[in-house]
Amino acid sequence: xxxxxxxxxxxxxxxxxxxxxxxxxxxxxxxxxxxxxxxxxxxxxxxxxxxxxxxxxxxxxxxxxxxxxxxxxxxxxxxxxxxxxxxxxxxxxxxxxxxxxxxxxxxxxxxxxxxxxxxxxxxxxxxxxxxxxxxxxxxxxxxxxxxxxxxxxxxxxxxxxxxxxxxxxxxxxxxxxxxxxxxxxxxxxxxxxxxxxxxxxxxxxxxxxxxxxxxxxxxxxxxxxxxxxxxxxxxxxxxxxxxxxxxxxxxxxxxxxxxxxxxxxxxxxxxxxxxxxxxxxxxxxxx
Numbered sequence: 001x002x003x004x005x006x007x008x009x010x011x012x013x014x015x016x017x018x019x020x021x022x023x024x025x026x027x028x029x030x031x032x033x034x035x036x037x038x039x040x041x042x043x044x045x046x047x048x049x050x051x052x053x054x055x056x057x058x059x060x061x062x063x064x065x066x067x068x069x070x071x072x073x074x075x076x077x078x079x080x081x082x083x084x085x086x087x088x089x090x091x092x093x094x095x096x097x098x099x100x101x102x103x104x105x106x107x108x109x110x111x112x113x114x115x116x117x118x119x120x121x122x123x124x125x126x127x128x129x130x131x132x133x134x135x136x137x138x139x140x141x142x143x144x145x146x147x148x149x150x151x152x153x154x155x156x157x158x159x160x161x162x163x164x165x166x167x168x169x170x171x172x173x174x175x176x177x178x179x180x181x182x183x184x185x186x187x188x189x190x191x192x193x194x195x196x197x198x199x200x201x202x203x204x205x206x207x208x209x210x211x212x213x214x215x216x217x218x219x220x221x222x223x224x225x226x227x228x229x230x231x232x233x234x235x236x237x238x239x240x241x242x243x244x245x246x247x248x249x250x251x252x253x254x255x256x257x258x259x260x261x262x263x264x265x266x267x268x269x270x271x272x273x274x275x276x277x278x279x280x281x282x283x284x285x286x287x
Contacts, residue, residue: 001066001067001205002025003066003068004029004067004068005017005020005027005028005029006068006071007030007050007071008029008071011157011163012159012195012197015195015196015197015199015202016069016199019201019203020202021039021042025205027042027044028065029043029044030046030050030060031047032050048060051078051081051123051124052081056085060085061085063087065088065089067088067089067090067091067205068086068090069205070082071201074136075122075124075126075127075132075135076121076136080121090148092149093136093151095136095137096133096153096154097153097154097255099130101134102255103155105256107256108214109211112137114140115141117134120135122135137212149211151213153212155192155216156192158194159193160194161194166248167226167279168286169245169248170230170247170248172283172287173238174227174230174231174234177238177239179240179241180239180245181240181241181243181244181245181250182240183251184251185224185240186254187252188220188255189220189249190217190219190255190257191276193279197215207265213265214257214259215257215259215269216269218272219271220256221276223249226276230280233281
């Protein structure tokens with residue numbers, strides 16, 4: 001298949017493209033051209049400014065793709081700019097588990113209905129992250145419901161290539177004895193690793209499924225468990241203080257993500273416990 005990937009040159013977008021190439025698909029990347037080339041002549045390129053409607057129309061005019069994977073649709077305007085310009089048979093958009101109001105234990109896809117609230121055409125900085133991601137889904141479902149689309153909802157994506165360094169924050173602060181202000185240390189939370197997040201997006205292009213779908217590793221972990229692992233491994237003691245640096249996962253509630261739908265389609269996610277401690281070990285070594 002001919003596949004266009006918008007946002008394939010960074011983080012788990014790279015794993016998505018690698019998964020597509022491994023499956024033998026012809027891949028085109030839509031990019032501003034500011035990222036170092038990681039794929040060479042294995043892919044084709046279209047230069048485009050993703051947040052500019054005219055740039056999208058001009059770059060994509062007279063081009064057809066079997067599938068488009070859009071990792072950069074943060075807000076309703078992004079969805080509009082893409083779908084008003086694209087000619088494709090299937091549109092797979094990177095949403096987020098942040099759309100759930102709120103996430104909770106055993107969060108399922110139908111816990112968020114993007115047809116129930118009013119759509120606001122907005123930019124990326126008009127609302128907090130969770131709300132702009134909801135607006136992106138409102139646009140998709142309410143204005144482009146005639147399209148064949150998949151909305152993929154992940155919790156936090158983490159890995160050695162995670163540019164946000166949120167998990168690394170807790171490892172580094174624990175090892176160095178830097179005070180941390182953590183407001184949810186015992187909350188169980190879900191994660192997915194970056195390689196699997198990319199692979200699942202690539203896997204979905206061959207599925208006949210349409211609609212919203214969750215992705216997440218099986219199982220949960222708390223920040224206390226992570227910190228205690230680092231303490232034991234490094235023979236140190238974390239410093240917890242209300243005056244410390246605010247934890248980068250502060251404000252997150254206790255939750256788990258239900259992936260029964262993905263399993264019913266034939267995709268089985270990894271177990272969180274099988275890989276997260278290896279990732280923590282990597283951060284320990286880098287710190």
